[in-house]
Amino acid sequence: MSTNTNELLEIRNLRTSFRIKDTYYPAVDNVSLTLRKNEILAIVGESGCGKSTLATSIVGLHNSINTKVEGEILYNNQNLVNLTDTQFNKLRGNDIGFIFQDPLSALNPLMRIGEQIEEGLVYHTKLNKTQRENRVLELLDQVGIPNVQRVAKQFPHQLSGGMRQRVMIAIALSGKPAIIIADEPTTALDVTIQAQILDLLKTLQDEIQSGIILITHDLGVVAEVADRVAVMYAGEVIEEASVVELFRNPKHPYTRSLLKSIPQTNSENEQLEVIQGMVPSLVKLPRQGCRFSSRIPWIPQSAHEENPELHEVAPGHLVRCTCWKEFHFEDEEGSVNQ
Amino acid sequence: MSFMQVEDLKVHYPIRGGFFNTVVDHVYAVDGVTMEFERGKTYGLVGESGSGKSTTGKAIIGLEKITSGRIIYEGEEVTNARRKRDSAYNRDIQMIFQDSHSSMNPKKRVLDILAEPIRNFLKLSPQEERKRINELLAIVGMSEDVLLKYPHEFSGGQKQRLGIARAVACNPKMIIADEPVSALDLSVQAQVLNFMKDIQEQYGISYLFISHDLGVVRHMCDNISIMYKGRFVETGKREDIYTNPKHIYTNRLLSAIPDIEPETRNERKLERQKVEAAYREEQHKYYDEDGKVYPLKSISDTHKVAMSVDEKERV
Structure with a gap:
């Protein structure tokens, strides 16, 4: 185990790239995350943001011919990225359990x-x-x-x-795994069954004290079970915080827009927030600057960092880029300078 | 005034087996559904998988054979009727499918996909037709340069919007939307729902909105019916269902919806377990001996709940 006994799994600068016509395009780019003992870490994002690729990278389910995994995934003082299949077989199912979306x-x-x-x-x-x-x-x-x-x-x-x-x-x-990775475990289920499965996961976790990485696109599920949340967009983690902090005090424009687009109790006849444009495809993804900037064009370019980094804005609350400071929704005040 | 009534609609599928492959039993997919539709309103149909909500939608539009019951559209019975292909009912009731990709012919261009209902129902000259198609694209916020593209060139949200454009092509009175957003991401879902609301305001269309997502239904619908095993357990205005649910099944469904309030999740979990325990213990009171839902009884002008005869007396 690494320095702190509470840390189960440490992901450092992970980059998973897929080969398309002899060029490698990173689907997961420079992701660093830590999973602690007895914690549910939720990874949220829309389709194509790289959340499932991240999960399969951890357990080495990628084909080495078309995929390149770089960086470090530290578990028990060994780097999972360099393991051979035989070594992985000892880990998978024993130290790391995996729950798939479609049983x-x-x-x-x-x-x-x-x-x-x-x-x-x-x-x-x-x-x-x-x-x-x-x-x-x-x-x-x-x-x-x-x-x-x-x-x-x-x-x-x-x-x-x-x-x-x-x-x-x-x-x-x-x-009796130390780590469980659950990739959309309740997406295919009805709400009542979903509630039962989520309660079950939580109870079991209390019993066996493992760390769970929960991958989901459903912010409701996150609010029900997660302890910490990492939001991914276009292969990067753009915000990371404790669950209460993220829902009470979201900072990144993407997180704020997502939360506003949920059809909610008190917005019955209002218009839902729509994020302009769409997620750029893997090939067309800009490699420079803030990846979210093209979807909030009314925010001046000067608000973005040239090479957006994760900044700690409150204890344990990380936000990528500086554009959140000047961000406002399009229909809010200040939209004139668009 | 309602323009369309559905009376005691039943769709049963025979189960064949045994000697000579005779009919041994039936699947009671839809088992006595009564609804009324008014102009410009949205009707939600909610239930778990297998509850018969999609079958109800398909039966209304004529894609399933109706076993018994009647559908009356503007005073005329249209149940299983042999209709002309260009009858008013076929024109006025349209459908949006869950999987918009498989509902479009992959060999046709957008131009032809959108033109198909227009060519079937409206007699327009080629110029007028082109004008109408451009109008439709404007309604769903797409530019004219998509006309020569094929369905696979679009993203899921765009395809769903084309599906909406196709459904509104002939100014329908009602659109049956079968899980229109359940395959879409959150931000795209928001966009499609906004379009559906805009179109409703502009053209006074009614929706039958079939979904398992109670959050989306709450956002969209004026009237909501909860379905279980082919019957309604509760039906009423949005406020009736969400603030004053009477049937234990509705309660159970509502308590299972995840909320985005992480602070109160432990209370919600306890509440959920309480409802679940109550559901296990008391469900026999809410269903008859065969496990079927009782007939609906009115408890206010708008709110109807399924209950047995003696329970009616208690209320």
Whole structure:
């Protein structure tokens, strides 16, 4: 473990680039994040901002032919970026659990639920067959599945969406991981089931004290479970703060616009905030200056930094670029100088 | 005055099996839905997956065969009717689909996609048609240089806007929007919802807004119906549903919506668990022996709740 015992995972200057016609384009650019023990770190952003690429980089799911991962991901004094597949196999499922968005395509349709959970135990533990079977039932029980004996013998298609996601969580938990990465774990579920799964994640985390990286696009989910939040835009972290600070005191124009575009209780007949333009594609992304500047053209160029850095504006609250100081919404005062 | 009524709409799918592949049972996808539509209003249809909300929408527009019940449009019955392709009903009721990409012919250009309803229903000269298409693009905030592009060249939000433009091409009276924004990002979703509201104000269109997102429904709809197993459990004005929910299922659904208030999340969690426990214990009171929802009873002018006969007496 690194200097501070509370730090589980430290990501430093991570850059994951994809090859498109012999040029590498970074989808995750210069991201530094720390995951502490017993903490839920949410990574929020819209599609294409690089949040899932970040998650898959941590567990080494990228193909080395078309993808280049640079930087450092420190876990237990080893840099995960340089690991070989054999070394990774020891970590995945044991130290790091992964929960995928769509449990139906992540589970093997031809294997019984019990066998799928057992698979990880075969590789990572020295338990014998009976012990493993007992552990499987224990795990299923832990994630709140009724009739564990029967469910262990069923196939994924026989379960409902919520139950399947619970099975995914049971698989992720099977190695008692220090880190769980949950990539949009509730996006495919109904709200009532979503609430149950989120409550379950939170309860389980209290039990096993692991750190969770929760990747989501839903700010409501973030407000319900996260402790700290990192907002990503176009491959960069543009704001990082504790959850209360982020919702009470958002600074970056992107975060503020996003929060204003949620259809909310008290804005029933108002117009929702719309962010002008769209996320530039990976190839066309500007490599210089503030990446958000093209979407807030009414803010003068002088407000942006030339090479935007993360600045600490309050303890633990980081904001990229300086444009937030002069930012106002277009329809607010000051829009004349557009 | 309502211009369209749906009376006791039922859509049942047969389940075949056994010897000679006979009908052994039915799936009661929509099981007795009654609605009325007024001009310029938005009607929300909310429910979990499998509750029959999309089937209701499809049955109304004529994409599903109706088992029983009636749809009356401006005094004329249009249920399962053999209609002429250019009948008034087909012209006046339009649909926006969830997945706008698969609802557009990939081999057609935007020009032809938008022209199709115009060519079907309105007799316009080529010049007038072109003028109308340009108007439509202006309504959804797109420039004229998209006309010769193909659907795959657009982003999800743009495609959804083209879907809206296509739906409003013939000045419809009602648009059935089946999860129009659930595949979109937050900021794009905001844009599409704003367009839908603008168009409604300008042209007095009614919407049947089908969604599972209670936040979006609250933002958009005047009247909301909550659906469960093919029936309505509660229907009423927006305020009726959100401030005074009566049915335990509505309560459960409302308590499960994530809120963007991180300070009060622990209270909300306790509240949610309380409602969930109450739902498990008391749900037999709210559903009949077969697990079906009771018929709706009025508790005020606008607010109707499904309840059994003896419960009616208690209220």
